[in-house]
Amino acid sequence: DGGITQSPKYLFRKEGQNVTLSCEQNLNHDAMYWYRQDPGQGLRLIYYSQIVNDFQKGDIAEGYSVSREKKESFPLTVTSAQKNPTAFYLCASSIGQIRQETQYFGPGTRLLVL
Amino acid sequence: AQTVTQSQPEMSVQEAETVTLSCTYDTSESDYYLFWYKQPPSRQMILVIRQEAYKQQNATENRFSVNFQKAAKSFSLKISDSQLGDAAMYFCAYRSSMEYGNKLVFGAGTILRVKS
Numbered sequence: 001d002g003g004i005t006q007s008p009k010y011l012f013r014k015e016g017q018n019v020t021l022s023c024e025q026n027l028n029h030d031a032m033y034w035y036r037q038d039p040g041q042g043l044r045l046i047y048y049s050q051i052v053n054d055f056q057k058g059d060i061a062e063g064y065s066v067s068r069e070k071k072e073s074f075p076l077t078v079t080s081a082q083k084n085p086t087a088f089y090l091c092a093s094s095i096g097q098i099r100q101e102t103q104y105f106g107p108g109t110r111l112l113v114l
Numbered sequence: 115a116q117t118v119t120q121s122q123p124e125m126s127v128q129e130a131e132t133v134t135l136s137c138t139y140d141t142s143e144s145d146y147y148l149f150w151y152k153q154p155p156s157r158q159m160i161l162v163i164r165q166e167a168y169k170q171q172n173a174t175e176n177r178f179s180v181n182f183q184k185a186a187k188s189f190s191l192k193i194s195d196s197q198l199g200d201a202a203m204y205f206c207a208y209r210s211s212m213e214y215g216n217k218l219v220f221g222a223g224t225i226l227r228v229k230s
Contacts, residue, residue, distance in 0.1 A: 031216065042118070042205055042220030043159075050216075058217065090159060094216060102149070103218060105159035 003027065004106035006091050011111045013078065013085060021076045021109045023091035030096030032074035033103060036060060037088040046089075049074055050096060078111060086113050116141045118208050120221035127196045128229050134181075135191045135224050137206030147209040148182070148189045149218070154202040162204070165189065167211075193226075201228040 004025045013019045023032065031050050035043040045058030049068040063082025068074055074093075078085045088110050092103040117140045127133035139148070150162040165173045165182050172180050177197075181190045193200055206221040 033217070040123075040222065042207075042222045043218070044220075045217050048217060088157060092159075101216060102161055102164060103216075104161070105151075108157050 004091060004093055004104060006089075006106040006109050008109060009107070011109055012114050013111060014114050016080045018077055018079050019111070021078070021089055021091075021111070023074045023076065023106060025072055025074075025091075025093045025106075027093060027104070028071070029093035029104075030071070031094045031101075032068070033092040033094075034058075034064075034066065034074070034076045035090045035092065037090060037108075043090060046076065085111055087111060116143075116146075116208050116210065116219050118206055118219050118221035120204075120206055120224050122224045123222075124225045124227065126227045126229060127193070127200075129196055129198060131196055132192060132194045133196055133226065135193075135204050135206075135226065137189045137191070137221055139187050139189065139206075139208050139219075141187070141208065141210075143210055143212060145211040147211065148180075149207040149209070150178070150180070150189075150191045151205045151207060152200075152202045153205065153223070154199075159205075163191065196228050198228050198230060201226055 007022045033048045034046040047066040049055035065077045090108045091106040094103045095101045119138045146167045148165045152160045152162050163175045177194045179192045203223045205223045207218045
């Protein structure tokens with residue numbers, strides 16, 4: 001089955017701890033994205049990557065880091081510098097710089113602070 | 115920067131009836147894309163419908179259609195013959211065709227409740 005997988009489904013973070021959210025896709029998409037969703041708000045872009053070994057900050061990148069060493073993988077690390085990390089995190093992918101492309105989303109990870 | 119506004123936090127519709135969800139956006143660009151995504155209780159984001167700004171014809175996907183008014187910067191979603199499975203949060207989103215990264219800008223969402 002082709003698609004986007006995110007793990008874990010639920011993640012708990014202790015104060016001062018870094019945690020990493022996994023995102024994998026087997027759609028052969030070049031572009032990948034990370035969004036954060038808070039209650040009552042729409043999705044906000046954290047980081048995006050159009051190609052392997054390259055990524056850019058989105059609107060709310062502070063306290064987060066990413067890597068893109070493989071085309072199919074785009075992990076997100078929530079660092080201790082992110083003071084309010086409790087949220088639902090969604091990963092998405094798309095073909096790339098092609099007109100009329102669409103972003104497809106994974107099932108998400110809920111991050112909670114202990 | 116572009117912004118997307120969904121002015122209806124919640125809407126209700128009777129099963130088999132029609133409902134329209136509103137969306138307005140602000141942009142200075144002439145070429146862009148607009149999307150409606152559905153997020154059911156499972157929280158999986160599902161693409162409902164897509165509209166290219168250069169196309170005058172409104173997009174349609176089965177029971178879902180849009181009313182795209184480019185001059186008014188309005189992009190409403192009409193759901194006909196509403197079904198219980200349509201109950202979800204609906205997000206309107208904008209994508210520039212000129213900015214690097216093809217990023218989506220989302221509205222705050224509208225919760226749709228379907229009554230049986």
